[in-house]
Amino acid sequence: MTSSTALLTDRYELTMLQGALADGTADRRCVFEVFTRRLPHGRRYGVLAGTGRVLEALADFRFGAEELDWLARERVVDDATLEYLSTYRFTGSVRGYAEGEMFFPHSPVLTVEGTFAEAVLLETVVLSVLNYDSAIASAASRMTSAAIGRPVLEMGARRAHEQAAVAAARAAAVAGFAGTSNLEAGRRYGLPTIGTAAHAFTLLHDDEEAAFAAQVASSGPGTTLLVDTYDVRRGVERAVAAAGTGLGAVRLDSGDLGVLAQEVRAQLDGLGAHGTKIVVTSDLDEYAIASLAVAPVDTYGVGTSLVTGSGAPTCGMVYKLVAREGSDGRLAPVAKASTSKGSVGGRKSAARRLDGDGRAVEEVVVGGDDAAVRAWTPDADDLRALVVPLVIDGEVCPGWTGAEGVTAAAARHAASRDELPRGARRLSADEAAIPTVTLTV
Amino acid sequence: MTSSTALLTDRYELTMLQGALADGTADRRCVFEVFTRRLPHGRRYGVLAGTGRVLEALADFRFGAEELDWLARERVVDDATLEYLSTYRFTGSVRGYAEGEMFFPHSPVLTVEGTFAEAVLLETVVLSVLNYDSAIASAASRMTSAAIGRPVLEMGARRAHEQAAVAAARAAAVAGFAGTSNLEAGRRYGLPTIGTAAHAFTLLHDDEEAAFAAQVASSGPGTTLLVDTYDVRRGVERAVAAAGTGLGAVRLDSGDLGVLAQEVRAQLDGLGAHGTKIVVTSDLDEYAIASLAVAPVDTYGVGTSLVTGSGAPTCGMVYKLVAREGSDGRLAPVAKASTSKGSVGGRKSAARRLDGDGRAVEEVVVGGDDAAVRAWTPDADDLRALVVPLVIDGEVCPGWTGAEGVTAAAARHAASRDELPRGARRLSADEAAIPTVTLTV
Numbered sequence: 001m002t003s004s005t006a007l008l009t010d011r012y013e014l015t016m017l018q019g020a021l022a023d024g025t026a027d028r029r030c031v032f033e034v035f036t037r038r039l040p041h042g043r044r045y046g047v048l049a050g051t052g053r054v055l056e057a058l059a060d061f062r063f064g065a066e067e068l069d070w071l072a073r074e075r076v077v078d079d080a081t082l083e084y085l086s087t088y089r090f091t092g093s094v095r096g097y098a099e100g101e102m103f104f105p106h107s108p109v110l111t112v113e114g115t116f117a118e119a120v121l122l123e124t125v126v127l128s129v130l131n132y133d134s135a136i137a138s139a140a141s142r143m144t145s146a147a148i149g150r151p152v153l154e155m156g157a158r159r160a161h162e163q164a165a166v167a168a169a170r171a172a173a174v175a176g177f178a179g180t181s182n183l184e185a186g187r188r189y190g191l192p193t194i195g196t197a198a199h200a201f202t203l204l205h206d207d208e209e210a211a212f213a214a215q216v217a218s219s220g221p222g223t224t225l226l227v228d229t230y231d232v233r234r235g236v237e238r239a240v241a242a243a244g245t246g247l248g249a250v251r252l253d254s255g256d257l258g259v260l261a262q263e264v265r266a267q268l269d270g271l272g273a274h275g276t277k278i279v280v281t282s283d284l285d286e287y288a289i290a291s292l293a294v295a296p297v298d299t300y301g302v303g304t305s306l307v308t309g310s311g312a313p314t315c316g317m318v319y320k321l322v323a324r325e326g327s328d329g330r331l332a333p334v335a336k337a338s339t340s341k342g343s344v345g346g347r348k349s350a351a352r353r354l355d356g357d358g359r360a361v362e363e364v365v366v367g368g369d370d371a372a373v374r375a376w377t378p379d380a381d382d383l384r385a386l387v388v389p390l391v392i393d394g395e396v397c398p399g400w401t402g403a404e405g406v407t408a409a410a411a412r413h414a415a416s417r418d419e420l421p422r423g424a425r426r427l428s429a430d431e432a433a434i435p436t437v438t439l440t441v
Numbered sequence: 442m443t444s445s446t447a448l449l450t451d452r453y454e455l456t457m458l459q460g461a462l463a464d465g466t467a468d469r470r471c472v473f474e475v476f477t478r479r480l481p482h483g484r485r486y487g488v489l490a491g492t493g494r495v496l497e498a499l500a501d502f503r504f505g506a507e508e509l510d511w512l513a514r515e516r517v518v519d520d521a522t523l524e525y526l527s528t529y530r531f532t533g534s535v536r537g538y539a540e541g542e543m544f545f546p547h548s549p550v551l552t553v554e555g556t557f558a559e560a561v562l563l564e565t566v567v568l569s570v571l572n573y574d575s576a577i578a579s580a581a582s583r584m585t586s587a588a589i590g591r592p593v594l595e596m597g598a599r600r601a602h603e604q605a606a607v608a609a610a611r612a613a614a615v616a617g618f619a620g621t622s623n624l625e626a627g628r629r630y631g632l633p634t635i636g637t638a639a640h641a642f643t644l645l646h647d648d649e650e651a652a653f654a655a656q657v658a659s660s661g662p663g664t665t666l667l668v669d670t671y672d673v674r675r676g677v678e679r680a681v682a683a684a685g686t687g688l689g690a691v692r693l694d695s696g697d698l699g700v701l702a703q704e705v706r707a708q709l710d711g712l713g714a715h716g717t718k719i720v721v722t723s724d725l726d727e728y729a730i731a732s733l734a735v736a737p738v739d740t741y742g743v744g745t746s747l748v749t750g751s752g753a754p755t756c757g758m759v760y761k762l763v764a765r766e767g768s769d770g771r772l773a774p775v776a777k778a779s780t781s782k783g784s785v786g787g788r789k790s791a792a793r794r795l796d797g798d799g800r801a802v803e804e805v806v807v808g809g810d811d812a813a814v815r816a817w818t819p820d821a822d823d824l825r826a827l828v829v830p831l832v833i834d835g836e837v838c839p840g841w842t843g844a845e846g847v848t849a850a851a852a853r854h855a856a857s858r859d860e861l862p863r864g865a866r867r868l869s870a871d872e873a874a875i876p877t878v879t880l881t882v
Contacts, residue, residue, distance in 0.1 A: 008603040010596070010622040012636030019638070019659035025645050032641070057603070070628045078659075116645050123639075127599035128606055155451070158568035159755040162449040162498070164602035165569055181451040187511045195453030197460070198564075200473070200762040203775040204466050204557050218460035218519075230778045304755060313754040314600040314745060321641040334644040337671045 005057045006067050006088070009124045011076060017117055018081040026084075026117040029331060031323040031347050034096070034110035034130060036103070040138075040312035042429025045420060047141045047413060048109050049171040050133030051099035052405030055396045057125050063088055090118050094391035097350070099405060100174050100413035101386060102420065103134075104363040104432045108348040108387070109317070116324065123319040131317050132164060133171040135309035139286070140175035141417060142310065143302055145425045146290040151178035152300045153194050154185075155281060156307035168307040174409040177302075190403030196251075202229040212242035222248035224279055227264075228255065236264055240271045249277035249298065257282060258295045265296035285310050286427055323347050323370060331370050344438075349376045351383040352419070352434075359421045360434050368440040376441055446498045447508050447529070450565045452517060458558055459522040467525075467558040470772060472764040472788050475537070475551035475571060477544070481579075481753035483870025486861060488582045488854060489550050490612040491574025492540035493846030496837045498566050504529055531559050535832035538791070540846060541615050541854035542827060543861065544575075545804040547877045549789040549828070550758070557765065564760040572758050573605060574612040576750035580727070581616035582858060583751065584743055586866045587731040592619035593741045594635050595626075596722065597748035609748040615850040618743075631844030640694075643670040653683035663689035665720055668705075669696065677705055681712045690718035690739065698723065699736045706737035726751050727868055764788055764811065772811050785879075790817045792824040793860070793875075800862050801875050809881040817882055 020026035039046055063071075063085040072082055092114020103109050110126065112119045144152050154172040157165035169177075169185030179194040180186065186193035197215055205211035212225055221243035227235030227250045239250055250268070252260055257280045268276045277298035285305035292300070305311075322345050323333050333345030346367050353362040364383060366376050378385050389397055399408060417425070424433035461467035480487055504512075504526040513523055533555020544550050551571065553560045585593050595613040598606035610618075610626030620633040627634035638656055646652035653666055662684040668676030668691045680691055691709070693701050698721045709717045718739035726746035733741070746752075763786050767773050774786030787808050794803040805824060807817050819826050830838055840849060858866070865874035 005603070007625040007628055008598070008606070009624050010598055010636050011624055011627075011634045012622065012638055014624070015636060015660060016638050016642040019642065019655045020645060022659045023651075023655040025655070028645060030645065067628075071624075074627065074634070076624070076634065116641075120641060123641075124598050125603055128601060128603035131600050132602040132605070157449070157451055157565050158760075159572050160569060161573040161602060161605035161608055162446070162566055162569035163604035164573070165449070167602055181453065183450050183452055183455070183512075183517070184448040186452075186515065187448055187508075193452045193515070193517065195451050195456060197453055197457050199777045200557075200561060200564075201457040201460065203762045203777065204461060204469060204471065204765055206768050210464075214460045214464040214466070218463045219456060228777075304757075308754040313749040316745075319599075321644045324645055327647050336640045336644065336669075 004064055005060045006063045013121050014077050018077045020116050028116050028325040030116045030119050032112045032119050032319050033108050033322045034317050034319050035106050035108050036316045038105050044424050044433040046103045047137035048097050048101050048103050048134050049137035049174045050129040052401045053129045054126055055401050091394040095387050095389050097386050098388050098412045100409035102416045104436050106436045108350050127319050131315045133167050134315045136168045136171035137175045139310035140172040142286040144176035146286045154180040155301045156303035157182045159304040160307035173406055189406045196224045199229045208238050216243045221246045224249040224251050226251045236267050240273050245273040247276045249279050251279040253281045261295040261297050347373045349373050350386040351378050354382050360419050363436040364439050366439045372441040445503055445505050446501045447504045454562050455518050459518045461557050468556050469766040471557045471560050473553045473560050473760050474549050474763045475758050475760050476547050476549050477757045479546050485865050485874040487544045488578040489538050489542050489544050489575050490578035490615045491570040493842045494570045495567055496842050532835040536828050536830050538827050539829050539853045541850035543857045545873045545877050549791050568760050572756045574608055575756045577609045577612035578616045580751035581613040583727040585617035587727045595621040596742045597744035598623045600745040601748035614847050630847045637665045640670045649679050657684045662687045665690040665692050667692045677708050681714050686714040688717045690720050692720040694722045702736040702738050788814045790814050791827040792819050795823050801860050804877040805880050807880045813882040
């Protein structure tokens with residue numbers, strides 16, 4: 001398998017390219033904008049994630065011999081188009097919100113500028129990455145919010161496509177998760193990895209005592225013992241017997257976790273294991289986490305609901321042509337006219353308006369004269385600019401990719417979430433936390 | 442990036458391995474079973490997909506220098522475990538349902554047998570693949586059912602992780618989709634790829650006439666023209682003017698599709714374009730498809746709802762140790778005892794009981810004496826065996842992987858779906874179409 005990302009692309013991008021190469025419009029300068037028309041039902045904000053992965057995918061977006069041979073064999077495009085693809089390299093520019101930033105309806109989270117040919121080809125992979133990663137980060141942010149400072153761990157690999165799982169672990173880290181069970185995510189993005197044992201390890205052994213003894217011998221008393229394979233009370237007893245009062249943690253993966261955590265805490269304390277922590281897993285989502293706020297739980301492990309976006313498994317982000325060079329050589333705004341999907345043409349910029357306490361009050365989308373928008377920077381103290389350069393003339397700007405990009409995105413997410421108005425973090429369904437308004441320049 | 446799948450694994454699989462290697466239980470013969478406790482709410486059947494991809498991932502499940510170096514550097518496991526991993530190769534056996542087969546609660550869709558060490562490591566990647574792919578195929582099957590024979594095309598890449606999108610296209614093909622927009626899925630699994638143009642192509646041009654002329658010049662009159670960028674009625678007029686009455690199809694991507702399709706059909710017929718087909722897209726799901734049954738629609742394109750499993754973005758499949766060699770050297774059934782997650786121990790086989798008309802009436806799960814289950818074959822004419830060999834002593838059986846595997850799975854899906862009882866294919870929420878019963882041998 002090649003590492004090229006070039007065929008992670010809808011066929012019509014290549015068919016359009018062929019048509020545009022044939023009639024000379026392929027070279028027209030174009031501005032494509034990524035935005036969403038609405039947040040998932042009831043969600044108050046979205047979290048942009050995946051920008052770093054978009055930039056990584058861009059670097060591998062090359063049509064090599066394997067890709068070109070297949071396209072030729074399948075007659076997907078004609079020879080002139082194959083010729084163009086053989087030297088394809090994105091030479092345009094990308095600007096957008098910093099990864100980890102909050103977004104709202106019509107926030108221009110990414111803007112791609114280049115010729116039609118070079119920019120149209122990126123649509124599918126850009127949207128795949130941003131829609132999935134942002135869906136996960138948006139759910140993850142609600143979970144870390146609900147955990148009121150307790151660590152939340154990502155354990156959802158088994159409930160997502162095996163590569164999506166890696167991206168989910170990364171997106172969770174952007175939104176404040178403290179670790180992941182996913183080894184590949186650890187390797188690729190420098191995330192802390194966690195995990196000790198499943199029920200299978202206990203069942204493998206002749207009895208629970210033997211299993212706990214083996215785990216403690218192998219991983220030390222600081223390990224986390226899973227105590228609900230047979231009977232939780234006996235499990236806790238045996239866990240402390242095996243590891244001593246220095247046992248790191250016990251994990252509960254079933255039952256009424258709130259009640260159970262109370263009982264287990266009392267039992268651990270009674271056994272003198274005051275420092276032993278309680279980790280709970282078992283189909284948690286942000287609501288279950290919130291409901292455990294008063295329980296003596298130290299750490300949450302989240303799986304299914306994280307990797308499926310907790311009810312919103314994708315975002316509705318679209319990649320729309322908003323301006324293009326006409327036959328007169330001038331850049332002109334364009335937009336689909338018909339029906340309810342109407343979009344606003346023209347290049348945009350954006351800022352967040354803050355009140356005197358530094359709380360967000362408005363998402364300001366800046367539109368108008370192309371040169372003015374391009375050059376726009378906030379001219380008032382209460383506006384925080386949101387758009388940063390990501391790719392300049394085909395060169396990826398440093399700091400956004402790899403482990404470094406994830407660290408920066410997590411910091412951005414934390415700062416921007418702190419800036420949300422009071423009430424924006426409650427879980428109940430409501431409108432977007434701040435309105436999106438338009439500023440014409 | 443290496444092509445190894447070995448780190449698409451939860452850390453605890455390796456931690457358990459280390460513990461078991463240290464105390465000598467790693468060599469115990471084990472049987473792990475993949476099954477689901479329930480179907481998603483209201484679903485009447487599930488469709489198993491991903492088996493071919495599991496077998497492909499198994500072939501690449503090797504710890505190479507890059508993986509071992511990272512594990513050593515991060516001190517994920519000790520030296521003895523690294524030594525074991527460096528020569529890891531699955532030498533056990535895998536049996537399971539043929540890909541494309543229907544499944545129900547407790548259907549033993551995959552059984553992995555080997556030493557604890559070699560079988561436990563596969564848990565995460567096996568579940569990632571089967572849970573995602575089966576979720577997509579299960580949704581896709583409802584869509585092809587609702588389409589009553591009209592072709593359904595997969596166009597969801599932009600709403601899924603970029604690699605998950607490839608798997609989704611494949612799973613959709615298993616469930617009867619006729620094509621995909623995803624080029625990589627076309628290349629990897631030999632699927633027909635489709636797609637002509639987006640709104641961006643029309644907007645790129647000075648007007649719709651120029652865009653249609655360019656597309657017809659480049660792709661021929663048999664192409665599909667997207668007619669809703671400005672005004673549908675004018676769009677259809679211009680489409681037929683550009684391509685002639687031999688125009689392949691028009692695509693509608695917005696609006697009230699049922700009404701619009703009627704109007705467009707009448708307009709096309711009025712223009713003499715009787716053979717021009719109507720393709721509808723725009724956020725379709727199985728319900729929208731069903732509601733268009735009486736509309737003059739020729740082809741459906743489905744995106745978001747397909748790649749997100751139409752409300753059920755994952756399956757609840759688990760990978761459970763059901764039997765293992767004890768200290769006496771004999772294989773014994775095991776199962777987690779506590780709380781509501783109780784599982785049934787022991788190896789299983791399965792068959793589907795059919796009535797005199799060849800309609801499914803029961804899912805028969807066969808359990809009991811290990812040797813008897815292992816050797817079990819249906820002894821009655823009304824039982825169709827469901828379990829087939831997939832890997833024997835580490836060797837993948839031919840026919841299940843690559844393009845060949847997808848073709849076989851699509852055939853299996855079609856035949857098994859035809860066998861479902863009347864009413865099983867209606868979309869409204871209900872119980873599993875057939876009950877799961879146990880047969881002890």
